[in-house]
Amino acid sequence: MTNHAYKAARFLKNEERATWHDKTLWMVRKKRDLMALDVPDWEELREQASQIKRHSLSKLDDYLVQFEEQAINNGAQVHWASTAGKLNEIVYQIIKENNASRIVKSKSMLTEECGLNPFLEKRGIEIIDTDLGERIIQLKREPPSHIVMPAIHIKKEEISELFHRELNSEEGNTDPTYLAATARLHLRQKFLEAEVAITGVNFAVAENGAVVVCTNEGNADMGVHAAPIQIHCMGIEKVIPRLSDLAVFTRLLARSATGQPITTYTSHYLNPKPGGQMHIIIVDNGRSELIGKEDYRDSLKCIRCGACMNTCPVYRRSGGHSYHYVIPGPIGSILAPHSNSKEFENLPFASSLCGSCSDVCPVKINIHGQLYRWRQDLSQQGARSPIKKGIMKVSGKILASDKMYDWSGKVARWCIKYLPRVLIYNRLNTWGRERELPEVPRESFKEWYNKNFREGNKNGQK
């Protein structure tokens, strides 16, 4: 069994919970549908977003340099990090140079990808995730299971227990308002103490050097406004040419992500505060290599809305952790093999290839097409197990020869019909664990046809 299959099976052991997880995310998908319906020319908007991203990616060198110039003019300090390790080092240097030790951070999948938290914690620095969902999983010492709703897999009763244990909240109080207030009080203290605020970046606007961050909780702003030093971490693919392009994405992002018309906060950070510092770290970490791969470069268009997860029938029933990569779900399954094709070779197979992900994607990434392509490429690279390799080789031979195909079909039908049930429904027959095999007909279509038509003039030979 592949890794995802194994973890998915574990998740499904508690079927009631899996059903709850499925329904919760399906609700978000339905909210997305309603919001999209409300926008005239939604499909055109998607197309526009896709083209802006394609264009930006094709001229990244120009736009990134333009962005850097503008940002420097605005008073920001711009750093370039070619790898995850470099990003971590740069952040650490900034912290050390300023003798800081208390950090708050708003949501950033990039720093998750780069492992910034463990890197800093190892060096004795307190780093607090301030997004409520992120804080919950940080206290639980778990990775996010969703890129927009990182704690979507956790029930309020469990959060109540966790907060009671970690934040001294009232035992057994599962009222969401109470729990949110508890987190708020706790985080307020952290905001006030913080010396450095780190944020992710949703968009970087080349024409004015602005870093745009979208949140619902305002936690990025709380951090940035209170701490003297702000650090914004962005992947190179976040740059877009103009503010007018941004409007296309802000219309799509929250609608696709959570079914809201817009995120509560859409903050444009331009300058450091008086006496403060504003750092922008631009990270590559494999992205420029990805641009070079024609079949896959479109995955860099992703704006991290998570719509593909909410719609994915596999994700909804297997949970984000089953993907064992920092970004789960369909988009994660096409990004993961880039970072490590061996470790994540099973992920492109964790899909029924239904294609729903590609149809909800606000920037029109052909996700299921890339999953299919990855399957081929990974198999070529030797990802297939020897058993699977053998099966494929034999199957390829059988399907390429009508004689062998006819004979094999006959044998298979005979076996299902006449072998004792215990032999057919054995441990290796994963189909038969919870499903019956089809009832075997007296003859195949081909046999029927040849019997009834071969004698006549319709023998299939034109």
Added chain:
Amino acid sequence: MQIGLFIPCYIDQFYPKVGIATLELLEKLGLEVFYPSEQTCCGQPLANSGAEDKAIKTYNNFVRIFSKFDYIVSPSGSCVYHVRENYNVLPQTDEVRRVRQNTFELCEFIVDILKTDDLKIDFPHKVGVHQSCHGLRGLKLATPSELIVEHYSKVHRLLKKAKGIEIINLDREDECCGFGGTFSIFQPDISVKMGKDRLDDHRRNGAEVITATDMSCLMHLEGIARRQNREVRFLHIAEILNSNRL
């Protein structure tokens, strides 16, 4: 107009009645139908498992066998989609291009090429339509629920003409059943859970018959239903459309 009938491997082996219904229906519609008996499979089971390289010979056979026909018609959206979409890896000779362009799923062939939808059917049953993904999103047999475009469905158009039919509304109109080819074998737990959820939706909404353009989805759903001793009938769309008075 000469039609090459393509009967996918699993239909050939396990559901000859679906092949027969397709053949009979096409003949009733006045078409000259040929079934080349050296056919095997479109190659999708290999390619979906990542073994496209092992499928090339099967692709080439398919093209060689079927390129002589005006149209190739098949009772499977998924296999047709595979030919149309994924035979792009072959050198695009005239034959390959022709086969890719002229291979049609049964319902879209009737609606788009024969330009008819009234097949004079009586079918007084409550029917749940399972919209198979490759037909739906790949061949665009209907509007997927994700897209915000004008609503249509070729399958529903054909079924709605049936006398006495009641097509039920589902809570989730086009969610995947979880078959997914070899996905059903390599990811059995998720696959079955998806199938159970689909079946529940149909049952909740009162389906007596569940139909689809793809027997593979129905094979999976029926396999679960039989294991759970559920009372519901599964019919391929060709079987319903062939129950006519043409």
